[in-house]
Amino acid sequence: MDVSNPAHAGQAVYTERVLKSYDAVVLRMSSSFIWRCPADHILRHYDRHVGGTHLDIGPGTGYFLDRCRFPVHEPGITLLDPNLTVLQHAAARIARYRPDTRQGDALAPIELQDRSYASVGMSYLLHCLPGDIAAKTVALDHVLPLLAPGGVVFGTTILGDPELHTGVGQRLMALYNRKGIFSNDDDTRADLDLALAKRFPRYELEVVGAVALFAGWLDEDSETPADWPARSATG
Numbered sequence: 001m002d003v004s005n006p007a008h009a010g011q012a013v014y015t016e017r018v019l020k021s022y023d024a025v026v027l028r029m030s031s032s033f034i035w036r037c038p039a040d041h042i043l044r045h046y047d048r049h050v051g052g053t054h055l056d057i058g059p060g061t062g063y064f065l066d067r068c069r070f071p072v073h074e075p076g077i078t079l080l081d082p083n084l085t086v087l088q089h090a091a092a093r094i095a096r097y098r099p100d101t102r103q104g105d106a107l108a109p110i111e112l113q114d115r116s117y118a119s120v121g122m123s124y125l126l127h128c129l130p131g132d133i134a135a136k137t138v139a140l141d142h143v144l145p146l147l148a149p150g151g152v153v154f155g156t157t158i159l160g161d162p163e164l165h166t167g168v169g170q171r172l173m174a175l176y177n178r179k180g181i182f183s184n185d186d187d188t189r190a191d192l193d194l195a196l197a198k199r200f201p202r203y204e205l206e207v208v209g210a211v212a213l214f215a216g217w218l219d220e221d222s223e224t225p226a227d228w229p230a231r232s233a234t235g
């Protein structure tokens with residue numbers, strides 16, 4: 001990804017050195033104690049939603065894919081990330097599933113087979129993407145055509161609403177936003193709710209600490225998303 005791209009910093013930070021300490025520092029410590037949503041809670045979110053054909057966007061170290069329970073013995077997994085180091089690291093960790101890897105940006109259209117995934121995961125991705133919720137949830141639009149009928153998009157993201165954060169959390173979030181590693185200052189629970197309501201006939205949104213856990217489903221008999229009428233945000 002070009003350094004002039006506003007999304008560059010949010011993925012470039014994941015060097016091999018950072019990935020080596022990521023599970024301990026980000027998933028065990030920060031997730032539990034700073035954002036106040038233990039990684040086990042996110043793992044259960046994976047267990048509930050992951051399907052037999054799964055696209056994971058922004059897989060990081062592959063921690064959740066390595067530990068979650070797939071509904072079939074031999075899931076078909078695709079990993080998508082702009083960062084080749086991430087793709088290699090995560091693919092090696094779950095080599096037993098023989099995943100496909102694709103270098104790509106969640107903010108650009110994704111060239112994969114339409115209607116071929118039972119689930120798409122985006123854990124701790126949206127807060128790394130530039131723009132407000134309305135701008136960054138274009139990432140949801142890019143995966144909708146890839147979902148099989150009845151398929152689910154699920155994920156987690158750290159929200160920016162100040163009342164969800166401790167003082168330490170606010171300071172760390174401000175630092176990460178200054179560095180461009182996070183872009184979530186303006187990400188509100190209300191906007192995420194609206195973005196999900198607009199796109200999915202059925203969705204769930206839970207907030208634990210400062211972390212939103214979400215899932216949105218397509219109807220079994222849904223036509224292509226492009227045919228849908230605009231939905232109201234009544235939830």
Ligand SMILES: C[S@@+](CC[C@H](N)C(=O)[O-])C[C@H]1O[C@@H](n2cnc3c(N)ncnc32)[C@H](O)[C@@H]1O
Binds near residue numbers: 058060062082128
């Ligand atoms: C905070 S890590 C999350 C890793 C993992 N999903 C987890 O929950 O621990 C963010 C991941 O999103 C990826 N990422 C950042 N910007 C991206 C973009 N524009 N498109 C796709 N992936 C991106 C990063 O390279 C990294 O793998």
